[in-house]
Amino acid sequence: MAGRREDERESRSAGPHAARLRRRVDRVRSARPVAVAPAPEPADQAVQDALFGPPAPIRSTAPTAEHARLAQAGGTGGEWRAFGPWLAERVWGTVREDYSADGDAWAWLTHDEARSTAYRWSEDGIAGICDAEQLTCFAFAFWNGRDPVLKERLFGLSNAEGNHGEDVKEEYAYLDATPTASWLSYAYRYPQREFPYADLLAENARRGRGDAEYELADTGALDGCWDIRIDFAKAAPRDIVVRLRATNTGADEATLHVLPTLWCRNTWSWSESARTPRITWEAASQSVVLDHHTLGRLRLTADDRAAVPLFCDNVTNTRMRYADAEGPDHPKDGIGDHVVHGAATVNPDRVGTKAALWSQLVVPAGETKELRLRVHGGSRGGPDDFGAWFDAVMRARSNEADDFHASLLPEGTSAAHAQVVRQAIAGLVWSQVFYHYDVARWLDGDPGQPPPPSERLHARNSQWRHLNAREVILMPDAWEYPWFASWDLAFHTVALAHADPWFASEQLLLLTREWYMKPSGAVPAYEWDFGDANPPVQAWAALRIARLLPPDDAHSFLERVFHKQLLYFTWWVNRVDADGNNVFEGGFLGMDNVGPFDRSHQPPGLGRLEQSDGTAWTAMLCLDLLEIALWLAMRDRAYEDVATKFFEHFAYVASAMEDLWDDEDGFCYDLLLRPDGSRVPMKVRSVAGLVALAAVRPVSKATLDALPAFTSRLEWFVNHQPALGKNARALPDGSRLLSVLGPDRLQRVLVRVLDEGEFLSPHGLRSLSAWHREHPFAVPVPGTAFPPVDYEPGESRSGIFGGNSNWRGPVWFPLNLLVITGLHRYAAALGPAYQVEHPTGSGQHRELDAVAADLAQRLCSLLEPGPDGKVPAAGDRPWPEGWTLFHEYFHGDTGVGLGASHQTGWTASVVDLLLRR
Numbered sequence: 001m002a003g004r005r006e007d008e009r010e011s012r013s014a015g016p017h018a019a020r021l022r023r024r025v026d027r028v029r030s031a032r033p034v035a036v037a038p039a040p041e042p043a044d045q046a047v048q049d050a051l052f053g054p055p056a057p058i059r060s061t062a063p064t065a066e067h068a069r070l071a072q073a074g075g076t077g078g079e080w081r082a083f084g085p086w087l088a089e090r091v092w093g094t095v096r097e098d099y100s101a102d103g104d105a106w107a108w109l110t111h112d113e114a115r116s117t118a119y120r121w122s123e124d125g126i127a128g129i130c131d132a133e134q135l136t137c138f139a140f141a142f143w144n145g146r147d148p149v150l151k152e153r154l155f156g157l158s159n160a161e162g163n164h165g166e167d168v169k170e171e172y173a174y175l176d177a178t179p180t181a182s183w184l185s186y187a188y189r190y191p192q193r194e195f196p197y198a199d200l201l202a203e204n205a206r207r208g209r210g211d212a213e214y215e216l217a218d219t220g221a222l223d224g225c226w227d228i229r230i231d232f233a234k235a236a237p238r239d240i241v242v243r244l245r246a247t248n249t250g251a252d253e254a255t256l257h258v259l260p261t262l263w264c265r266n267t268w269s270w271s272e273s274a275r276t277p278r279i280t281w282e283a284a285s286q287s288v289v290l291d292h293h294t295l296g297r298l299r300l301t302a303d304d305r306a307a308v309p310l311f312c313d314n315v316t317n318t319r320m321r322y323a324d325a326e327g328p329d330h331p332k333d334g335i336g337d338h339v340v341h342g343a344a345t346v347n348p349d350r351v352g353t354k355a356a357l358w359s360q361l362v363v364p365a366g367e368t369k370e371l372r373l374r375v376h377g378g379s380r381g382g383p384d385d386f387g388a389w390f391d392a393v394m395r396a397r398s399n400e401a402d403d404f405h406a407s408l409l410p411e412g413t414s415a416a417h418a419q420v421v422r423q424a425i426a427g428l429v430w431s432q433v434f435y436h437y438d439v440a441r442w443l444d445g446d447p448g449q450p451p452p453p454s455e456r457l458h459a460r461n462s463q464w465r466h467l468n469a470r471e472v473i474l475m476p477d478a479w480e481y482p483w484f485a486s487w488d489l490a491f492h493t494v495a496l497a498h499a500d501p502w503f504a505s506e507q508l509l510l511l512t513r514e515w516y517m518k519p520s521g522a523v524p525a526y527e528w529d530f531g532d533a534n535p536p537v538q539a540w541a542a543l544r545i546a547r548l549l550p551p552d553d554a555h556s557f558l559e560r561v562f563h564k565q566l567l568y569f570t571w572w573v574n575r576v577d578a579d580g581n582n583v584f585e586g587g588f589l590g591m592d593n594v595g596p597f598d599r600s601h602q603p604p605g606l607g608r609l610e611q612s613d614g615t616a617w618t619a620m621l622c623l624d625l626l627e628i629a630l631w632l633a634m635r636d637r638a639y640e641d642v643a644t645k646f647f648e649h650f651a652y653v654a655s656a657m658e659d660l661w662d663d664e665d666g667f668c669y670d671l672l673l674r675p676d677g678s679r680v681p682m683k684v685r686s687v688a689g690l691v692a693l694a695a696v697r698p699v700s701k702a703t704l705d706a707l708p709a710f711t712s713r714l715e716w717f718v719n720h721q722p723a724l725g726k727n728a729r730a731l732p733d734g735s736r737l738l739s740v741l742g743p744d745r746l747q748r749v750l751v752r753v754l755d756e757g758e759f760l761s762p763h764g765l766r767s768l769s770a771w772h773r774e775h776p777f778a779v780p781v782p783g784t785a786f787p788p789v790d791y792e793p794g795e796s797r798s799g800i801f802g803g804n805s806n807w808r809g810p811v812w813f814p815l816n817l818l819v820i821t822g823l824h825r826y827a828a829a830l831g832p833a834y835q836v837e838h839p840t841g842s843g844q845h846r847e848l849d850a851v852a853a854d855l856a857q858r859l860c861s862l863l864e865p866g867p868d869g870k871v872p873a874a875g876d877r878p879w880p881e882g883w884t885l886f887h888e889y890f891h892g893d894t895g896v897g898l899g900a901s902h903q904t905g906w907t908a909s910v911v912d913l914l915l916r917r
Helices: 002-014 017-029 042-052 065-075 197-206 318-322 334-341 388-408 415-430 439-444 454-458 486-496 501-510 538-546 551-575 612-633 639-660 701-706 708-720 743-753 813-830 848-863 907-915
Strands: 126-131 136-143 171-177 183-191 225-236 239-248 254-264 278-282 287-292 296-302 308-312 354-363 368-376 432-438 468-474 608-610 670-673 679-682 696-699 728-730 736-739 835-837 845-847
Touching (some): 065 388, 126 183, 183 415, 225 388, 239 254, 239 388, 254 287, 254 296, 254 368, 287 354, 354 368, 388 415, 415 486, 415 907, 468 486, 486 538, 486 813, 501 538, 612 639, 612 696, 639 736, 696 813, 736 813, 848 907
Antiparallel strands (some): 126 136, 254 354, 308 354, 670 679, 728 736
């Protein structure tokens, strides 16, 4: 009975999907087993097992309808990806929409101005979808009868307005999705009283860095709100049915104005030869009809026959923005001004490039009303669209989504973990955004438009004129980070590969394509500074993705990755090794506030900083490329030569890390080389010093025997260069352990890593040792006045690198995942006899696989109900039933979610942890 009660408690806490999903898991598993991917060839398997560790068991399932859709067009999904949630949640405040002289993107185009300004490069909306070229868009707008503006986009604070930087101030969640977007589900909560725009701005401006953020729920605006759920189901690739359900949680009857909106991205104002599409009203079929010269015809119909069609143009309201008396009569904000203020700003002829169907849902307290819609490319639409056929499409796609997600889960997956996996994958689909940015055109300006200020020709991204992005890309966060970051994307793809390995592999390759990568081999970092350096984790991610592809696809993918990574490796070692001594710099490297000063812009005269993480990243990259070369060499022995090159380069880098190892502390630190020749260690115990744990690979005797040319060269090097060869340790079984940290030093580092008074928290590894709580680090250089580095488990008081960046204590998934992977690799080489005390001081000794598994469980526990039924990441504000949010990072002591609240990029790594167990 106790077990049954536990299951029931777990199902309730996991939300409404859980019980249905569990039934589907049972039904899918009872079907005839069919392997999702064939087993690798024996030679490939030997390399994979030796270098990567034994694979997770292949989940055998019945092929689902979603798998069949994914298989189309060589695994790309083909036409089923013609439409999807590729619409960003924010375009205002981005670099590509910034045409200022000073580069202040947040100030150039604000949230308030966005409603009246036609975007140059892409579009945004609420619960929106679009085609893969974002020529046509569909999203929802709402009005509660009280707001001063139509709610067309999610509101949030800019970097300067938030007390911890940019921050969305809405409540929403990605509930569900399939990779082809055949099924999508989105939840949104909208106040019934006036949205507290001014209150949110004023109170967050009043609060400082040491204060909590002031959220929408704190204003009381959600005490009586609209609880909205929106479901999309594809009847066919270009035929989408949409269901909106609005529940009145208030005490009185209320009216919700719903405006499903269809519009064209403005492609005609920026080119003198571009054609303008057209949206009209077809009275006979009661349809909004969009005719696009490239995409063809698209219709929007609704079951609400009383819905009022409203039309305007997706062009800037120059009368409002620039006091232009000759501005358009029906501009972009025309529908909003008409609904809210009764203005004559919609086209009475019912024609334009933006249109909405205005429905008014009158809902008694506690009840739900439904609105049904259809967006399709058919020749007609009508009342028959919304009856039994509509129900059948919704039911079929929902059931198929259940089948698909059930097929991903290992045996024994709990209902709570099933929901985490499902909604993490949903977020990875919903965060795929059409990203458009032609840097040369952005720098030079458009024909017929005022030229950009001359300052921009030599400012941000001016050295990246070749970059011309026009793709759907998986973003870190569709509101807070609606632009790619190269290392973020690598972690995203590792998680997404469990659901869609083909798309994940193409995404990883994307930034090395010729329209992104520089001829020098540089990979763009992120749009605020393409020239910055992000950690080189793409090769590491490629190996994890390859494990989820069929052998032939994996081999082809790794060949493509390898040749591009050769270019990148050459750039990397030339870019961040100033002295050519194999000790690397690199600057910020994604670590933000982890040190006493901004490593990308350190004060002049201070000296040069040699970085423990930069050097360890390089060692790790060498080993990743070595592993890929060995994998490829099993079919083509020509790769043995370059495998030898990366082995030797690793040996040089690993040996050079001796300069960064502090034998007294048993830890790796950055080293400041002063102009006077002195060498000052920066004794900050941070995640930067833990990257060395990921620079490890076991090479089995079977692999060495299978590749004799590589093995003979390795043996020669080790015998003739013993000082360098010590990082390729021979093991009793004939295998070799390639690692920066040998077994003895590994023990010493893990003493700190597994100490609950240092890195080990109840919910994973902290980004900074809690030891610094009582022992803040101050730069030991006379005449400097940098603020000390102390342990900050929540939001940082430091603004060294951005307003909301804090690696001074919170738990952060990416480095945790790398450490866990490294421990498994050490375990594969050293075996169960090698054990460490875990936690430090407990007297309990465990083998490394068990330690890694415990760290993984601690991370996963952030997102699942604990013994008290509370989810640690939610803190004292429980998420609505059925919601799981994926924060950017988590409080180092309590586990409360911090930073971006929909960071389904790297925090979605929880999928990798749960599905590889």
